[in-house]
Amino acid sequence: MEGPGDLEMSRRGLLFGSAATVAMTTVPFAGPAQATNPQATASERPAMPDGTPVMSTLSFTVNGTSHTLRLDTRTTLLDALREHLRLTGTKKGCDHGQCGACTVIVDGRRLNSCLSLAVMHEGGSVTTIEGLGRPGDLHPMQAAFVKHDGYQCGYCTPGQICSAVAVLDEIKAGIPSHVSADLNATPRLSAAELRERMSGNICRCGAYSNIVDAITDVAGRES
Numbered sequence: 405m406e407g408p409g410d411l412e413m414s415r416r417g418l419l420f421g422s423a424a425t426v427a428m429t430t431v432p433f434a435g436p437a438q439a440t441n442p443q444a445t446a447s448e449r450p451a452m453p454d455g456t457p458v459m460s461t462l463s464f465t466v467n468g469t470s471h472t473l474r475l476d477t478r479t480t481l482l483d484a485l486r487e488h489l490r491l492t493g494t495k496k497g498c499d500h501g502q503c504g505a506c507t508v509i510v511d512g513r514r515l516n517s518c519l520s521l522a523v524m525h526e527g528g529s530v531t532t533i534e535g536l537g538r539p540g541d542l543h544p545m546q547a548a549f550v551k552h553d554g555y556q557c558g559y560c561t562p563g564q565i566c567s568a569v570a571v572l573d574e575i576k577a578g579i580p581s582h583v584s585a586d587l588n589a590t591p592r593l594s595a596a597e598l599r600e601r602m603s604g605n606i607c608r609c610g611a612y613s614n615i616v617d618a619i620t621d622v623a624g625r626e627s
């Protein structure tokens with residue numbers, strides 16, 4: 405007959421056994437290159453089990469120009485933009501959906517391009533920082549970031565600006581955030597609302613208050 409100690413051992417054995425099973429079934433799909441090098445492009449990541457990449461053709465529009473690319477299906481939208489179209493304004497920070505540096509606007513909605521496979525955007529329309537404005541003809545949000553010193557090193561800035569442009573559209577469309585949803589209220593422009601909506605865009609330089617000033621400035625001119 406089993407005593408309490410035996411039962412405890414059985415539970416522990418089960419737990420360790422389960423952990424080992426998870427590890428054994430997970431390891432083949434999370435190769436060391438992917439685990440240790442977030443900067444790796446699709447071609448540098450571990451190959452499929454038989455070693456053959458699966459290729460696909462993608463046709464989409466980027467900043468108003470049509471492109472057709474032949475891509476490894478594992479290619480992220482971020483790598484397609486940076487490595488295949490040489491649009492390096494969009495930045496790779498974490499490559500794990502944690503920093504927002506890779507934010508672009510796809511079919512009117514902001515998106516972390518490091519978390520999205522390029523082939524998912526067949527027929528889509530992508531806007532990157534290069535498509536918002538250019539030197540001498542800045543988008544109002546770009547000009548406001550300059551005016552309010554909404555950056556220091558600038559690495560997060562393309563993602564911040566793309567996100568900020570989409571945020572104002574979200575508020576205009578009445579799409580709730582956690583702040584407005586908690587208050588059961590229509591979204592309105594406030595520092596709390598903007599900080600909540602921009603919370604997916606991290607700035608290591610801590611330019612947050614100036615970023616809110618820049619967005620508020622543009623929103624005031626648009627209203």
Ligand code: FES
Pocket residue numbers: 495496497498499500501502503504505506507516517518519
């Ligand atoms: S690079 Fe995409 S969220 Fe950090």
Ligand code: FES
Pocket residue numbers: 554555556557558559560561606607608609610611
């Ligand atoms: S300006 Fe340096 S990370 Fe934001």
